[in-house]
Amino acid sequence: MRAEIITIGDEILTGQIVNTNSIWIADFLTTYGIECVKISTVKDFQLDILEVIDQSIKNVDLVIMTGGLGPTNDDITKDCLCKYFNDSLVYDTDVFEDISSFLKRKGREKILGLNKNQAMIPSKSRAVRNKLGTAPGLWIKQENKNVLALPGVPYEMKALMKDFFVEFRKENKMLNIIQKTIFVRNVPESELANILKDWELGINKNIKLAYLPSPGLVRLCLSSIGMDKLYLEEIINLELEKLARIIDYDNSEIDLNQMVFDAFIKNNLSLSVAESCSSGLIAASLTSLPGSSDYFKGGVVVYNDLVKSHILDIDINIIKEYKAVSKRVVSEMAIKVSEKFKSDFSIATSGYAGPHGGTKSNPVGTVFIAIKSPDNVFVKRFIFTGERKTVLHQVKSSALEMLIQELKKYI
DSSP, X not given: OEEEEEEEXXXXXXXXXXXXXXXXXXXXXXXXXXXXXXXXXXXXXXXXXXXHHHHHHHHXXXXXEEXXXXXXXXXXXXXXXXXXXXXXXXXXXXXXXXXXXXXXXXXXXXXXXXXXXXXXXXXXXXXXXXXSSSOOEEEEEETTEEEEEEOSSHHHHHHHHHHHHHHHHHHOOOOEEEEEEEEEESOOHHHHHHHTHHHHHTSOTTOEEEEEXXXXXXXXXXXXXXXXXXXXXXXXXXXXXXXXXXXXXXXXXXXXXXXXXXXXXXXXXXXXXXXXXXXXXXXXXXXXXXXXXXXXXXXXXXXXXXXXXXXXXXXXXXXXXHOSSSHHHHHHHXXXXXXXXXXXXXXXXXXXXXXXXXXXXXXXXXXXXXXXXTTEEEEEEEEOOSSHHHHHHHHHHHHHHHHHXXXXXXX
């Protein structure tokens, strides 16, 4: 079975809100063996809504719409459905009772005319009753085509979607969709694709492969659709066995904070940080887990050169000679903060996160990360790309990964 998702609302197209509904619905559909082939967003304008409904219903078995079912004048989804299906609105007593009960629970005894109007639904539709709001879901079935209209409020939409599928599954036979996502760290997407090109060429033709890159991480998603669930799982597992002989990967997205936490607590070790370009981001990440004070002693943000000298006792002449963004200075930062906090390990960062700064030899994106262990200091130079927020995320992740690698030498 194939489906399309239509989200309605000017506020989505103008960027006022993030369209999380489509992501959730697409994932939900996949769990029920329904292939989502298209996601559209349309403004609150009848001709545009009618056009996208017409295009979708010709292409798929199930069209799911969200938005435009509220009580205000710009909520026109019901009118559009009536127009498209040559239908009219009728009063539904069950829906009105749901609206009345909901408003009474909210302490609103008086029901406004706008709320009463929400009990008017297309005569050809089946109401999916809403216990969490005033707008019901609307299910219209015409021959073998299904259109489901849902309110745009996420928690209402999710509850109604689940209720709808209880009945929908009884009336429709669905295929199985099996998905498996694995995670490859610290290999750029283009490099990974080159490494896997022969494996990818030989992959079972019933499997679709998608690369989903993010800073420092590439997700590989393998999916297959069919009637025989065991067969689908078997062919995906077979390809993953072949893949494991080519490259290391994880079966779940690693929580680096948790890995650091577990390793330091288990081995009774301590940690401190000195951050320049990362501005406390690493310390904030590490202390997001309860109990982190059992191993994390503290940290400093030393953004200015004079502060690096005054707080960490780094010789100002070293900073002037080597510059703050350098292997020498970040190494000194790691050593000094470890001494100040009397920690077994330390992390230090210094770099140009952008969009300004940088030099010819160290352009924007250049970051030096140092890890001090009990008897060594290891420094690595990175050149990260992307906007400032993306660069800083990569700094944090890379620092924790370096820490974990150094820690392995001691445990």
